Amino acid sequence: MSDEVILEIEDLYINFYTKAGVVRAIDGVNMTIKKGETFGLVGESGCGKSVTANSIMGLVQSPPGKIEKGVINFETPKEIYARADQKKFGGKENPNAEMYRKDRIDILKLNKKDIRLIRGRAISMIFQEPMSALNPVFTAGDQIAEIILLHERKELAEAVLKKLEEGRKPAKKYKKATKKLGNKGEFLCSNCNSTVLNDQEICPQCGSSFVRNPGGKRLRFGYAFYKRVYTKMAADPYDRTLAIMAKIPIVRRYRRPMIKEANEKALRMLRLVRIPDPKNVMKSFPHELSGGMQQRVMIAIALSCRPQLLIADEPTTALDVTIQAQILKLIQELQEEMGTSVLMITHNLGIVAEVCDRVGVMYAGALVEMADTVSIFKEPLHPYTQGLMNSIPKVDLELTRLETIEGNVPNLIKPPSGCRFHTRCPYAMEYCKKEKPPLIEILPGHSVACHLYGGVDNG
Amino acid sequence: MTDGIKGNGKSSINSTPTPAVKPQIKKSKPSTFNYDRLMKELEPRIREAKSSFSLLRENITAMVGLAFVVFIVLVAIAAPLICPPGLGDPMDIPKDFKMPKPPGAEGHLLGTGNWGADMLYGLVWGARTSITTSLFVVLTGVIIGLVVGSIAGYYGGKVDNLMMRITDIFLSLPALILAMAIASILERNLQNMMLALIIVWWPPYARLIRAQVMSIKENTYVEAARAIGVKKSSILFKHIIPNSISPLIVSATMDIGAVVLVAAGLSYIGFGVNTGYAEWGRMISDGQQWFLTTVTYEDTKYIASWVVIFPGLAILIFAMGFSLLGDALRDILDPRLRR
Numbered sequence: 071m072s073d074e075v076i077l078e079i080e081d082l083y084i085n086f087y088t089k090a091g092v093v094r095a096i097d098g099v100n101m102t103i104k105k106g107e108t109f110g111l112v113g114e115s116g117c118g119k120s121v122t123a124n125s126i127m128g129l130v131q132s133p134p135g136k137i138e139k140g141v142i143n144f145e146t147p148k149e150i151y152a153r154a155d156q157k158k159f160g161g162k163e164n165p166n167a168e169m170y171r172k173d174r175i176d177i178l179k180l181n182k183k184d185i186r187l188i189r190g191r192a193i194s195m196i197f198q199e200p201m202s203a204l205n206p207v208f209t210a211g212d213q214i215a216e217i218i219l220l221h222e223r224k225e226l227a228e229a230v231l232k233k234l235e236e237g238r239k240p241a242k243k244y245k246k247a248t249k250k251l252g253n254k255g256e257f258l259c260s261n262c263n264s265t266v267l268n269d270q271e272i273c274p275q276c277g278s279s280f281v282r283n284p285g286g287k288r289l290r291f292g293y294a295f296y297k298r299v300y301t302k303m304a305a306d307p308y309d310r311t312l313a314i315m316a317k318i319p320i321v322r323r324y325r326r327p328m329i330k331e332a333n334e335k336a337l338r339m340l341r342l343v344r345i346p347d348p349k350n351v352m353k354s355f356p357h358e359l360s361g362g363m364q365q366r367v368m369i370a371i372a373l374s375c376r377p378q379l380l381i382a383d384e385p386t387t388a389l390d391v392t393i394q395a396q397i398l399k400l401i402q403e404l405q406e407e408m409g410t411s412v413l414m415i416t417h418n419l420g421i422v423a424e425v426c427d428r429v430g431v432m433y434a435g436a437l438v439e440m441a442d443t444v445s446i447f448k449e450p451l452h453p454y455t456q457g458l459m460n461s462i463p464k465v466d467l468e469l470t471r472l473e474t475i476e477g478n479v480p481n482l483i484k485p486p487s488g489c490r491f492h493t494r495c496p497y498a499m500e501y502c503k504k505e506k507p508p509l510i511e512i513l514p515g516h517s518v519a520c521h522l523y524g525g526v527d528n529g
Numbered sequence: 530m531t532d533g534i535k536g537n538g539k540s541s542i543n544s545t546p547t548p549a550v551k552p553q554i555k556k557s558k559p560s561t562f563n564y565d566r567l568m569k570e571l572e573p574r575i576r577e578a579k580s581s582f583s584l585l586r587e588n589i590t591a592m593v594g595l596a597f598v599v600f601i602v603l604v605a606i607a608a609p610l611i612c613p614p615g616l617g618d619p620m621d622i623p624k625d626f627k628m629p630k631p632p633g634a635e636g637h638l639l640g641t642g643n644w645g646a647d648m649l650y651g652l653v654w655g656a657r658t659s660i661t662t663s664l665f666v667v668l669t670g671v672i673i674g675l676v677v678g679s680i681a682g683y684y685g686g687k688v689d690n691l692m693m694r695i696t697d698i699f700l701s702l703p704a705l706i707l708a709m710a711i712a713s714i715l716e717r718n719l720q721n722m723m724l725a726l727i728i729v730w731w732p733p734y735a736r737l738i739r740a741q742v743m744s745i746k747e748n749t750y751v752e753a754a755r756a757i758g759v760k761k762s763s764i765l766f767k768h769i770i771p772n773s774i775s776p777l778i779v780s781a782t783m784d785i786g787a788v789v790l791v792a793a794g795l796s797y798i799g800f801g802v803n804t805g806y807a808e809w810g811r812m813i814s815d816g817q818q819w820f821l822t823t824v825t826y827e828d829t830k831y832i833a834s835w836v837v838i839f840p841g842l843a844i845l846i847f848a849m850g851f852s853l854l855g856d857a858l859r860d861i862l863d864p865r866l867r868r
Contacts, residue, residue, distance in 0.1 A: 129755055186760065189756055190756065195753070197752070197756075198749075202749040203752075203753040204753075205750040205753075205768055206772065209573050216759070217757045220758055354573070355573065355577075371753075
């Protein structure tokens with residue numbers, strides 16, 4: 071883990087315009103996620119955790135949602151960087167070109183087309199309920215291959231071209247030999263005319279070796295066509311002609327070798343998420359898989375393009391406890407393997423303690439405390455965090471009653487003035503009702519938004 | 530020469546010292562058309578199809594419906610064999626311009642109708658008319674309804690409003706009256722009748738698919754598709770429509786029978802095809818003047834009810850067959866029942 075920040079949310083305000091009134095769902099959130107770390111976002115239901123996550127992906131539905139103000143800075147992915155020099159259809163310069171050339175982009179300013187280059191590629195997401203997050207009409211393999219086909223066309227095209235070149239010459243020799251013999255499992259050695267089986271690499275009579283490539287053999291037909299198409303694809307994966315060709319029946323079959331490559335990669339991804347019997351799972355529909363398997367498939371989908379940031383939106387809530395541990399461990403292992411940062415959204419403090427490096431606590435649309443996991447559990451500063459910690463059931467303490475935080479979550483249509491927690495806060499002062507506390511770094515690496523800590527220096 | 534090599538090739542394999550060679554031959558893949566690989570790729574689809582068919586087999590009414598449908602389709606295909614057409618338009622029923630003859634009369638297995646038109650000929654060739662009309666009308670209606678409904682349901686807002694108000698205009702008029710109005714201003718032939726039917730047929734489909742799309746698009750997997758960067762239009766066509774299409778398939782299958790009923794109705798009241806055309810509704814319309822009248826054939830008196838009963842039965846079998854099949858499809862395509 072380094073100190074390099076990959077995501078930075080500054081002063082984010084999101085409102086939802088509903089019939090009952092304006093829901094001030096996100097009210098000034100500031101947070102940073104560092105490279106390679108796991109950042110936990112905890113809070114009650116409806117406090118805006120998921121909305122924050124969705125805004126990072128540019129997935130806030132509008133209407134009714136509207137991002138009022140704020141900046142979400144993200145490390146510029148190379149795809150976006152390349153977009154800066156691409157001309158639009160009429161030869162016009164991309165209006166965001168200036169921003170794309172910098173090393174940070176504001177996700178909220180991206181247009182619809184460009185944000186799709188980020189979704190799934192640079193930032194991807196795991197959902198709460200794997201059963202409903204997988205499309206019931208496609209097999210697991212299809213769904214993993216879909217994201218690979220969307221984002222990794224360049225890599226796929228290169229792989230196809232490689233196979234094309236590899237498989238060309240031996241394939242001809244192979245076919246000729248097969249014809250001569252008229253028997254499908256064998257062919258004649260071109261050196262000594264003795265029978266050689268397909269699987270044998272070396273002629274048993276004269277010892278000459280054969281290079282055979284079944285993938286290449288398949289591509290021998292229409293070599294020139296494939297070569298041309300895939301050279302084009304490798305140069306520009308979002309080529310317009312190819313995109314149109316993909317929509318025409320029969321012509322769209324040019325994608326087949328690519329789809330085959332994508333399926334192979336999907337299989338590798340399933341192996342990576344340690345699914346038993348991946349070949350069968352590839353061909354299974356979501357309803358044929360168990361909850362844990364489904365979540366593994368979701369993780370495979372999310373990680374198949376090696377994202378810089380993985381958002382896990384309560385990934386274990388719908389699973390039973392033993393599977394929860396497995397899934398969390400898997401996410402951690404893959405994170406270390408790929409160097410991905412993880413934004414773990416949860417309301418389970420146990421998960422936070424287990425997997426997170428740093429934690430942000432949210433309350434009613436605002437981040438109230440942000441610190442590393444150890445210090446947040448050892449010395450929670452914000453009264454709300456303290457309340458949360460006290461409400462964890464502890465086995466070693468003999469308490470008759472579990473402590474709770476008094477009062478209810480405020481209505482976000484008419485949020486409390488000043489600090490949103492003051493209605494439930496045991497230490498509330500008169501000043502808390504007037505002024506909203508800013509998030510201030512009190513101790514090194516430990517920020518809190520509360521007037522109790524230096525927020526009211528002069529008054 | 531080649532023969533010799535073939536023979537030698539076999540024997541040489543057998544004589545190779547390594548015994549592990551034999552299973553390898555079986556395993557090795559054929560070179561040109563790879564049947565195994567194709568089957569492997571299609572395997573999940575075939576598995577689904579098999580389970581669907583086993584559900585169909587369990588359902589007796591569905592099998593009856595399927596039998597009716599298959600029967601009528603076979604009859605329509607074999608029409609030139611059962612009743613060889615004359616020199617003119619095969620869709621015109623040959624007539625002998627005499628009084629209706631009862632079933633079993635010489636050369637007329639099911640008797641004759643108005644102007645002495647052969648009933649069997651009319652029924653057999655009428656099966657062709659019915660199948661082409663109903664399939665064409667329903668398929669075109671489904672396509673129009675699918676495009677209009679899914680776009681309206683998915684994009685919502687102004688697009689939805691505009692498209693649905695246009696649909697409402699068509700829906701606000703009674704279907705048969707509208708079809709009559711359209712058919713009456715056009716020339717009287719089969720094509721125009723189909724056109725009139727299509728115009729009244731698509732709006733309910735558009736409504737149906739719109740409602741489906743509106744509910745499906747709220748699913749998490751649609752959000753998940755957005756989260757991996759799928760285009761908005763691709764989400765509609767790849768993720769939403771395949772999930773929302775099954776009620777439309779059921780509805781369309783049941784409607785195939787209904788189209789025949791409405792087409793027969795149109796023909797009956799005189800807005801469909803011309804007199805003498807092999808179409809079941811037209812045959813009833815032509816025969817109604819003979820219905821319940823007494824005709825004399827070979828000195829025996831008959832009440833000429835067959836002129837109406839046979840085409841009526843044909844319509845019944847056709848409509849019921851598709852309706853039963855559609856009912857069963859509703860069960861088969863219902864994900865809650867199979868999953």
